[in-house]
Amino acid sequence: MINYNYTIRRLNEDREFSPVEKYKKLTNFSVIRGKNAIGKSTLLHLIAYSFFGYDSRSYESKYHQINKILSDKINQFNDNNEQSLLSSFEIIDESTGRKLCSEKKENDDFPVVYEVSEDGDKNYLSYEKFAQKYCVIYDIPDKPTDRISNLVDDVKLINQKLLEKIEKFSVHLEKIESDISNAKDPEKIKLIQTKIEKMETTLEPLKTNNINYSDRKKLLEILILKNDYLNIHKKVTEWQRKIEEYKLKKTLSSKEQKQREKLKDKIRVNYSSFSQYYLKAVQGSAQITAINETDQFKRLKAIQDKLSLSNWDWTSEVQSQIRDYSTFLENMYEKYRSDHKVAGIYEQLLNLLRELDRNGERLPKVKLPDLIKDVKTLVSQHQQEKNIAEGIKATSTLIDNADEHLAEFINSIEDIGEGSSVLYENPADDSQLDLAPKIKEVEREIDELDDKRQDIKQKLIHFGIDCDDINSVISQLNRMFPLLYSKYRTMDPQTLEYSLKQISLEEREQTNKIEEMEFELRLSKKQLGEIQLKDSHPLYEKRTALYNLYSKILELKSDITQYNEYFDILRKNNHSGISEKIAFYNKSISKYFAHKLGKIPYIDSHVEVLEVDYLNRQFVLVGSNNVVKFDYFSTGQAQCIYIKSLLNQNMNRKVILMLDEISSMDDETMEIIYNEIREKRAAGQLIVVILAEKSNSEPSVEEL
């Protein structure tokens, strides 16, 4: 039984609508007939509205099956500016005796829905609770074949729901996996322990090797420092020797300078002597008639023009001339020297004759005075020659003296080894020989080197090497590095530097490696400690099965996701060249639709449907020539099919079924629907069925 009442007050029109008194009670299964505008549809709209028809979810097949084209009419009751609504519905479930009620008072925003048990207990229902127990189907026949697509939507939702469950389940598995991996894991413990052992085994020799690197590096650094020290030491010694040399040179230079001045004096003296003897020789020669007209004398005289102290180019030529003239004089002297002897004899003879004459003695046949006179003439003649010879001799002596001084002069200029200008330099100018700045510079160098040497010495002391006695360094190194020293001792400085770089590089790499390993080792030990403290996971033993299950779940998920492409294909209406997967899925979904429909009216009988191939828009029916296109079915038949499917998908909830304008279906089709309703009613699955049909006769309500 349905007891109801309502008042709709149209605010703009100032009118009220309420049901006719005699129709305020209806049986749960009724057909209402009558003309338009008698309130048939209003009643159906109000029932839908009163049981959550205002909630948009009611138009999703997942919850209820209210045709969307009716939503505007149902939701008109929400508009409080246009009208106010008071309503109450009480539906008594004939199979349980329970009441399902809906009530909206004037100030309520929406109707309140509740159940009343046979004992009178009220149980208010939220949308969700209502949807768990009840399903409102409210439809109006309108090209129903097309609306078979709603069935597709159902399946889409099933798939979606399944995917959601799979997703939830896979998340659950992931969490379990994560929990297991975070729980005590004997296998993991063993792995970490092995890893730790392996790392410790690897680390030990690495560390030892690193110490070795350190020793080698230390030795190389010492050897390089030692070399530097020795080099500096050597340089300092060299510089010191250089200073000594400079100082010595300075001393030596003073002596040489004196020598040089002496030589210069000697040159001047010899030149002067030479030139004096030469001039005297020329003058002497000019007095001697026997020679003063000779070519030899003329050549000697010509020398005079060449002589100069400021130019020494003449020396060899003049020396040659002088020596030639000397030879000439010697020859001349020899010539006049013989006549000189004869003159002496004549002179002795004259003296003898004069003696005889004085003594008065007479010589036979000789007139003594005449003889004395003749001899006297002879003596006079010979006396002139004698004078010439003596003049030549004197001149010869002068020339020889000149030659001697010229030779001394030549020797002196050769000794001094420089040009004639040397005679004109300032003997006091010895700036070129001032070595003091150089000595200072060298001493500064030595100081700098000494600083470096001290620095190196300090570094060596830091390494434990005393280099005061440089010779003891080798024995010190031999003691410090008994095995290594022999390897490096003969290396040249470049190789030492290279080796140090290489070893430093290797050491750095090794140190980094050791640090990384130690870090990892610490981490692993910490991890091991943490894992050992944890509790075991109850599913630890099943972890492999869980892993396999997870893979399986992902496969299932992938399959469903691929099947969902079916809906895209439908939407695009392009199913040429569909994949095997989609063809397989189409088969499954077609069978599902067929199961939902069961038998359908076809031509003049009811036929079992094997498949509803929505993709190809055809039915596969039992029997031969069994493929029938959707288009071959009449609207009524299609509506029948659709309604059957609606009823068949809500078997677990109590259904409120309302169909408006059922006159579009013929009697035979209606009979099928009536039978379906009767069957479901008998099974207690229907709580209300109200069918509305337009009729030109008086309003009537007939129980189904």
Next chain:
Amino acid sequence: MEQNELIMDYLRSLFEDETDKDIVALLWDFVDEDIDDVLDDILSLMERTK
């Protein structure tokens, strides 16, 4: 046929492997509270069929 059975048939028909069919059926049935029970059932199923 019950609605749930229909859906179950549909879901089972989506897979060829019997274990897959059973797993999907178990998954379809699960609600949040019994997820661990479903997991046990599925693990047992896999253990039986491996």
